[in-house]
Amino acid sequence: MLKALVLGGATGLLGQALVSVLRQSGAWQVETLGRKDFAIFEQEALATYLQQQKPDVIFNTIAYTQVDDAEDHAEQALNVNASFPAMLSRLLCKTSCFLVHYSTDFVFGRDSQTLPLTEEDQPNPESIYGKTKLAGEEHIFRILPQQAAILRTAWLFGPGKKNFISTILQHARQKKHLTIVADQCGCPTYTLDLARWSAIVATKRAHGLFHAVNAGQASWFQFAAKAIEIANIDCLVEPITSDQWPQKAKRPKYSVLSTEKLQKLLGNTCQIRPWEQALTEYLTK
Numbered sequence: 001m002l003k004a005l006v007l008g009g010a011t012g013l014l015g016q017a018l019v020s021v022l023r024q025s026g027a028w029q030v031e032t033l034g035r036k037d038f039a040i041f042e043q044e045a046l047a048t049y050l051q052q053q054k055p056d057v058i059f060n061t062i063a064y065t066q067v068d069d070a071e072d073h074a075e076q077a078l079n080v081n082a083s084f085p086a087m088l089s090r091l092l093c094k095t096s097c098f099l100v101h102y103s104t105d106f107v108f109g110r111d112s113q114t115l116p117l118t119e120e121d122q123p124n125p126e127s128i129y130g131k132t133k134l135a136g137e138e139h140i141f142r143i144l145p146q147q148a149a150i151l152r153t154a155w156l157f158g159p160g161k162k163n164f165i166s167t168i169l170q171h172a173r174q175k176k177h178l179t180i181v182a183d184q185c186g187c188p189t190y191t192l193d194l195a196r197w198s199a200i201v202a203t204k205r206a207h208g209l210f211h212a213v214n215a216g217q218a219s220w221f222q223f224a225a226k227a228i229e230i231a232n233i234d235c236l237v238e239p240i241t242s243d244q245w246p247q248k249a250k251r252p253k254y255s256v257l258s259t260e261k262l263q264k265l266l267g268n269t270c271q272i273r274p275w276e277q278a279l280t281e282y283l284t285k
């Protein structure tokens with residue numbers, strides 16, 4: 001059995017999905033680590049823990065994910081999203097432990113892109129969140145070039161924690177009418193699917209950058225409308241523009257990610273399914 005350490009596995013949206021998928025597979029012995037355990041950002045404490053535990057793979061889901069708040073708390077976001085992955089990488093570079101880390105479609109900017117973005121496309125983040133996540137990517141690949149995979153994902157939904165879909169459905173049950181932004185286009189992604197792909201990447205120790213999202217694309221409006229339809233809630237959803245819903249952080253208008261590279265690695269036995277199919281499973285199982 002391989003030994004996995006899931007950072008953020010007890011409380012995070014993706015972390016909980018990873019714990020559940022890895023445990024269910026029967027192939028992994030799984031531990032979680034988070035801020036409730038000890039001061040994990042203190043290098044010596046973390047080093048001691050890792051020397052005792054000796055995980056084969058660390059899945060790092062710890063991140064400062066409040067995109068708008070990050071605009072006012074840049075130092076905190078940088079510490080969690082960039083300095084911590086750098087410190088972790090330095091601790092791992094003299095071990096054989098493989099790191100699976102997560103990044104975001106928000107490393108891309110507001111360029112007039114209309115084709116799915118590949119791992120070769122130049123990032124151009126405009127938000128503090130995106131900039132700090134990109135800095136995290138750069139530290140990891142500089143320190144652990146052959147020993148880490150970074151999965152850029154997007155628009156996560158899944159069980160265990162509040163997310164865009166659970167929030168929308170809560171509002172839809174309370175109101176008869178919702179307006180949702182329709183001029184930002186991205187890839188909704190199911191945490192349990194991402195966790196399954198992550199397990200394969202880790203087992204193969206496939207280092208490098210991978211775009212990891214469900215198939216297809218949507219606007220926030222289409223994503224929300226589909227969830228309300230599947231949940232069979234009587235609520236009128238109408239599209240609005242980003243200008244009508246001002247947010248502190250600038251988000252990409254188009255951040256559809258190409259998963260060709262990941263799909264090649266996963267092979268025919270694990271097809272990346274459309275987000276609508278995954279959303280139906282999330283809302284009906």
Ligand SMILES: NC(=O)c1ccc[n+]([C@@H]2O[C@H](COP(=O)([O-])OP(=O)(O)OC[C@H]3O[C@@H](n4cnc5c(N)ncnc54)[C@H](OP(=O)(O)O)[C@@H]3O)[C@@H](O)[C@H]2O)c1
Nearest residue numbers: 008011012013014035062063065102103104153154155156
């Ligand atoms: N959610 C999305 O739509 C989305 C989209 C693109 C990329 N991603 C990326 O996917 C990964 C997982 O995201 P997620 O949505 O699962 O995140 P999440 O639910 O917000 O979980 C983040 C985890 O980080 C921990 N954390 C945050 N600040 C910490 C600190 N200062 N010290 C210790 N732990 C701290 C949290 O612990 P507490 O519970 O104790 O706060 C939590 O376990 C992240 O790398 C994120 O950037 C997410």
